[in-house]
Amino acid sequence: MSGLRQADVRLSVLDTSPIVQGSTPKQALENTVDLAILADTLGYHRYWVPEHHSMRGVASSAPAVLVNHLANRTQHLRVGAGGVLLPNHAPIVVAEQFGTLTALHPGRIDLGIGRAPGGPSSAVERVRPERERTAKPFREQLEELLGWLNPAQDARIKAIPVVGGNVPPVWLLGSSPNSAEIAASLGLAYAYAGHLNLEMTGEAARVYREKASSPRLLVSLSVIVAEDDERAEWLAGSTRLKVLSRIRGNRIQLPSPEDAAAYPYTEDDRAEIAVRSGSVLVGSPDTVTKQLQKVLDDTSTNEIMVTTPVYDHAARRRSYELLASLVERLSVTG
16 A cells, blocks of 8 residues: 555545546446545545536436445545535435444545535426525525534434434535635535635635634645646646537537547637636646645645546546655645
8 A cells, every 4th residue: 555644645536427428327436436446545535426416427416325335345535425515405314314324434424515506407406496495595504414413412303323423524615715714614624626716725725724713624626647748738638628618608528638639629719728727737747746735835735635537547547546656745834
């Protein structure tokens, strides 16, 4: 096993179970299991899966189910939701599900909570009608969940699986200083989505650290590592074409790097890609080490959670292997 667990900096995984062009949801979920087993072997710290609905490029729609399966197939990883989208659920049900998971896998379950819809409005409306999702402000929903996870001794109604200490750590997910303030005010750990809003990473971390009495912070990033910069850039062509297509109003599944390289880009397309390219950290181990160290310096976090939008599963596995090999070169400066 690598020495990754002994490093000052922890590396973790955020896996959406991507359904790439030409693939299937079944294959995507099998890839997730395979990648989790690899991450466990390499010494990664956490492995989180999200909640999305009716998104043809994402197979992870039922995090509680997938978390249980991944915990059964691994030995050391903390496994969790990154995250459960609380407005889509009755808080007591979330407490029951993750209390059950914690009882079955003591010390290994995380509960990340988000507020985004997680899919197109037409699909989310089927998950839970808007009148129910918005009946209470998000903060009240979150406080209700925390109440179910820590019930009063004499409470008449309880989320029974949490009784006896089966309570997972709760992380609030967010991509703005506002979510950082909520996490700090409620005493929650905070997972900042740098893969969605890299520019605000330092500011959100600063707000959270200033306001939290006992800050616990991780930052998620989109990272692609290959043996050299040229191959990493080639692999990144897939996600850049996908982002460009979304901007142009055409949502596609992640294409192959060959298709991305052959695409007839206009000058406007290339300019748009240049503007957007900074959201993904791409390069050789040396290049990515410098990029990651800058994030560590800007945030003083000791944990980076990585999502890797690569078409080929073998290349995706290799990216995580190379990432694990460079962690000893990183340091927390704050």
